[in-house]
Amino acid sequence: MTPTDSTVRPSMARHGRFVTAIAIDAIGTGVFIPVTMLYFLAATSLTLVQVGAAMTAAGLLALPAGPLVAGLIDRYGTTPLLRAANLAQALGFAGYLVVGHTWQIIVCAWVNSAGRAVFSGCYGVAVTALAAPGRRERWFGLLGSVRNLGYALGGLLSAVAVGVGTHGAYATVVVVNALSFLAAFVLMRTVPNTRPETGQGTAGGWRRVLRDRRYLPVVGQQLCFAISLFALNIAIPVYAVDVLGLPGWTAGAVFTLNTLMVGFGQAAVLGRVGGRVRSRVLVAGHACFAAGYLLFLAADRVASVGLAVAVVLLGAGSYSLGELLGGPVTSTVAAESAPDALRGRYLALNQLAVTVAGTVAPVALSGLLSGGAAAIWPTLVGVSALGAALAAVMGRTVPAAASRIGSA
Numbered sequence: 001m002t003p004t005d006s007t008v009r010p011s012m013a014r015h016g017r018f019v020t021a022i023a024i025d026a027i028g029t030g031v032f033i034p035v036t037m038l039y040f041l042a043a044t045s046l047t048l049v050q051v052g053a054a055m056t057a058a059g060l061l062a063l064p065a066g067p068l069v070a071g072l073i074d075r076y077g078t079t080p081l082l083r084a085a086n087l088a089q090a091l092g093f094a095g096y097l098v099v100g101h102t103w104q105i106i107v108c109a110w111v112n113s114a115g116r117a118v119f120s121g122c123y124g125v126a127v128t129a130l131a132a133p134g135r136r137e138r139w140f141g142l143l144g145s146v147r148n149l150g151y152a153l154g155g156l157l158s159a160v161a162v163g164v165g166t167h168g169a170y171a172t173v174v175v176v177n178a179l180s181f182l183a184a185f186v187l188m189r190t191v192p193n194t195r196p197e198t199g200q201g202t203a204g205g206w207r208r209v210l211r212d213r214r215y216l217p218v219v220g221q222q223l224c225f226a227i228s229l230f231a232l233n234i235a236i237p238v239y240a241v242d243v244l245g246l247p248g249w250t251a252g253a254v255f256t257l258n259t260l261m262v263g264f265g266q267a268a269v270l271g272r273v274g275g276r277v278r279s280r281v282l283v284a285g286h287a288c289f290a291a292g293y294l295l296f297l298a299a300d301r302v303a304s305v306g307l308a309v310a311v312v313l314l315g316a317g318s319y320s321l322g323e324l325l326g327g328p329v330t331s332t333v334a335a336e337s338a339p340d341a342l343r344g345r346y347l348a349l350n351q352l353a354v355t356v357a358g359t360v361a362p363v364a365l366s367g368l369l370s371g372g373a374a375a376i377w378p379t380l381v382g383v384s385a386l387g388a389a390l391a392a393v394m395g396r397t398v399p400a401a402a403s404r405i406g407s408a
Contacts, residue, residue: 015130019146021187025086025119026147028180030154031173032093035161039170044100054102058109063355065117066348071205073344078126079193081118086185088115093178097171120354124347128335129194136335137405140328141266149263152255209345217393218337218401219353221282224387225330226357228289228380229323232258235365235376236296236319240312243373244299250309254316261320262327269324274406278329279395281405285326286388292319293377293384300373322384329405336400 032039040051073081092112099105131139157176161169209215237251273281295315302308338346368376394401 026150030151062113070348085119090181230361282391288322
């Protein structure tokens with residue numbers, strides 16, 4: 001092992017329980033998301049519209065949780081709040097076993113959504129605290145791979161439940177999910193807490209964060225990157241199967257390719273870009289997204305089904321490379337651009353961009369998709385171009401973006 005490798009490789013021996021808790025959390029989430037609506041339709045007498053409205057209401061009510069908890073992160077550290085988030089989600093899923101009315105779903109789903117928002121707000125701060133400068137891309141990359149594989153494994157387990165299709169099978173998923181968050185809570189109890197230094201560094205609070213114009217390109221770039229990430233679940237599979245008329249297995253092949261690349265290729269990609277300027281790597285990531293979108297557009301003009309499938313998979317590969325390049329670097333720049341004493345608030349603002357993308361993307365991408373290939377893919381190329389432009393601005397104005405990957 002070279003000295004450089006030893007300085008950037010994550011220490012699993014020291015932080016194995018934290019990584020395990022993250023993996024358990026991801027598997028639990030991956031198990032339940034695909035069967036959410038099916039479970040409530042099987043367990044209650046509510047209609048699809050009523051269940052959907054209840055879940056939407058709970059999500060909207062939970063939106064303030066992230067920004068509200070940011071001050072607590074800056075004051076008390078992340079570990080107590082991560083424990084609370086896991087416990088809240090365990091209780092929320094346990095509540096799903098006894099719901100029967102709309103208001104009960106709203107309450108339990110709100111507890112879950114708020115816990116998820118708190119977890120997301122703590123995640124970047126926690127990783128930044130446990131990883132020394134120079135190691136953070138590796139840590140964000142490792143945990144991103146773990147979460148991606150966890151979601152995939154959870155999805156496979158949920159597919160078994162859907163195949164069985166009984167209320168008992170869905171209830172088992174809920175029980176397993178509640179227990180998974182309880183296990184993550186127990187593991188987090190053994191993870192030491194790192195409290196940020198307080199004092200003059202916290203002066204100004206949210207006013208200081210919102211007035212920091214240098215951080216705005218970071219948030220804008222995060223918004224563009226997040227919109228591209230949501231395209232995988234919302235637009236690409238539907239486009240391949242419904243618009244292009246390709247075989248149904250094409251959507252599964254796209255997801256499998258992305259899971260394998262992100263789950264197993266992150267370390268290799270970070271090794272190749274080590275020592276390069278972060279902002280330039282972000283620009284390259286957006287360029288890979290754009291190249292993938294152009295390939296999806298080109299697939300609409302291919303007559304052969306086999307060739308169209310190949311073009312779509314090539315586009316998915318380029319798209320996945322964009323995710324590999326940009327994911328860890330985006331997270332690292334967002335974290336290191338914030339002062340230690342206010343990192344919780346800064347990252348809450350950055351996470352808000354992801355939340356906005358997740359709220360807007362389903363409606364926006366579905367609407368664009370209804371207009372065909374000529375509507376959606378040039379628009380997403382434009383989003384990637386904007387993201388690349390903002391990354392270039394960051395390289396000139398944000399010191400963390402101008403530094404090199406792996407630099408202390």
